[in-house]
Amino acid sequence: MIKPKIHRQSYNKECMSTNTLEISNLSKSYGDFHLDNVSFSLPKGYIMGLIGPNGSGKTTIIKIIMNLIMKQSGDVKVFGMDHLANEVEVKKRIGFVYDTPNYYDHLSLKQFKNTIAPFYDQWDDAVFYDLVKRFKLPLEKKIKVFSKGMAMKSSIVIALSHHADFIVMDEPTSNLDPVVRRELLDFFRELIQDENKSILFSSHITTDLEQIADYITYINEGKLVFSKTKDEVFESYSLVKGGNELLDSDTKKSFVAVKSSAYGFEGLTKNVEATRKIFGAAVVYDKASLEDIMFYTNLETVKTVEDATTRY
């Protein structure tokens, strides 16, 4: 019998020559919330998606990178430089997009551009006007009459008009309709054709990241769950479905979490190879989406959850 070979290759980040972003042992506490010892890196030329439930720390991490919030411990290096010691130099090359555009919205886009542009050495009006035309944004209307989609596109246009090498975005697509979202994702894909540009993008719309991210970093309750290539995530995580009789205290351990209904169980494993060894062909293996991964990881302990429909 000829066994088909399974090719395994992991793309170790250490073989990349430069990282755009390096975060090590980052911690921050305020009130009830604790960001606890988070470390991950983004190599140059790739898109990293930051996922996690609301309040998990994604925005905190982004704000710390931009030095809007002070870290308590740990290191943040951007372009190989410490983000605090070289704050101004680093920020010259960062384009930022936040979920709520905080502008003087009694200004027009052109007037707002004139407020911001002088702060960047590399500001390029040609790029700005080109992008404005491309996104069909009105230059003379007051920003307060813009729709959410237009406001977000404006933020993106401003972020991209000074030849930034690192684009940092906090929930850029959360308020947009599917058509605009798709348009933006296509645009980011095009941006990354330049292998000197990197994008960090937090979102709770996991389907966007499934489409576009090269790396996925998952933060849950202030802790890093994983930071891997998208391929690695989907190759190691899997949904497993089978009959309830297959579950016992031992087999349950191979899952991140399991939920059971009257007709069978569904669980998430983060090591599908090991799970295959246990269950073999007795179960069905399905691709786990990022949403599935987040859902199961968030279930507090490995336990079975009664499916509400079984009561009816």
Next chain:
Amino acid sequence: MKIIISNASSEPIYQQIGKQIKAQIISGDLKEGEGLPSIRKLAKELQISVITTKRTYVELEKEGFIDVVAGKGTFVAIQNKELLKEKKMKSVEDLMSDTIMEAQKLGITFEELQEMLVLLYND
């Protein structure tokens, strides 16, 4: 070059692409020395991650199907005639492995399989 990816398939995307490119090189649809798109361009066109396309190309380069020339691009490698025959054999071997796996899953015996092969080959 034609590449069709199935997201629903259980086969990893980089393997799907690899297989299709290999098949086209072996069949001669992709000629020796022909230029291939950069990993980034391919990723954009197929709407997948650059890391996936990179992995595909790394595998293809290892197996001798393509050459990555720094500064110039990626090209279909000049195929050694014997090696090419070997590769062709291997690609059919791979398909056969898949078929055998499936047959075993469904409980089809070796004899039944042989019969099927003879029938289909003579078709």
Next chain:
Amino acid sequence: MLRLVIKDFRANWKYVALGLGVLFALSSSFMYTALKAPFSVDPDLLIYFLLVIVSSVVFTLLFLMIEQLYNTNIIFASLPISRRQFVVQRYVATYLQLLLGFGFHFIGLQIGIYFSEGIDQVVEDQVYNPRVWLLVLLFVMSVKAFSMPFYFKHGLRKGILIIGLVQCFSCIAFVYIMMSYTQIWDALQRLIFTVISFNSQVTIPICIGVTVLFLWISTQVSILIYKSKDL
């Protein structure tokens, strides 16, 4: 640095113009009504200068209010400028506003006087006395220097609350003390008068020096506060 200072003026010039217009109107109408018959009484200059002080201070809060409204400090904290630069520009912009405010008050004053029926000599001496204006300006600058760090630490709303309360209490306490202990009020008036008419080559530089010192301390404190503030 200049462009940082200009940014607020440029973005909000309509509000600035409106504010200056209000200050101008305040001064001109006050002077006009105070001097014009049948209301022509000696315009109480204490009240006038109090008006100038209060309105100018409120005017300098304009940019802070706009910033609070739009949360633009987040954008500016993300631009390639250090927190230190941001604090310094805020001070420069605030004091520029103060100077502009005083300027417009003064112009308003002239207009009010011009259109009224004339002004008596005593009042004229005081109103046109540059030393009076300078001392009032320095006083307001010192008061501002005291309040600025609070705005950096607590933001506008809380800052106004704290500063407003502190200044209210100080005013009330001041007035109460002056009214209960008239000898202190007399002594204070004599002191002010002396300072105003004293050898200005000595007192004026001292006053300016003290104000600059307050300003410098205030700026350093604000920089320290803002550098470690979470936005």
